[in-house]
Amino acid sequence: MSCWTEVCEFDEIDDEDVMRFDHAGKTYAVYRLNNQAYASDGLCTHEKVHLADGLVMGNVIECPKHNGRFNLTTGKALGAPVCVNLKTYPAKVEDGVIFLDLA
Incomplete structure (x- = not known):
């Protein structure tokens, strides 16, 4: 069952950039890449x-602390010091607004 949550205007995020989104006590990272939206857990697994x-x-999203890297489209950890993948979430853009399926 889908539970689409409105995040922000698509144009609020530059291409090849990331934005923090807090919802229901949890932090997410929302990305814009090649005119598409992606989302993952907002905290590095390391x-x-x-x-x-x-x-x-x-x-690729690179963590600012120890330079751990993840594939932002799949959540796959790409090497030390990160070894646990990120959880990713379905994202869509409708009428210029990003929505995440947080179900």
């Missing part, structure tokens, strides 16, 4: 640092 403070390079 040291619980906010990924929204990190750097997006193509389809």
Whole structure:
């Protein structure tokens, strides 16, 4: 069952960038890449640092603390120091607004 939650205007996030989104006591990272929206848990699986403070390079988000990297489209951990994948969430853009399925 889907539970779509409105996040922000699509244009609020630059291409190849990330934004923090807090909802119901949880933090998410919302990305814009190649004119599409993506989302993952907002904290690095290594040291619980906010990924929204990190750097997006193509389809990779780099954690700002220890440079752990994840594929932002799949959540796959790409090497030390991160070894646990990020949980990702379905994202869509409708009428210029990003929605996440947080169910």
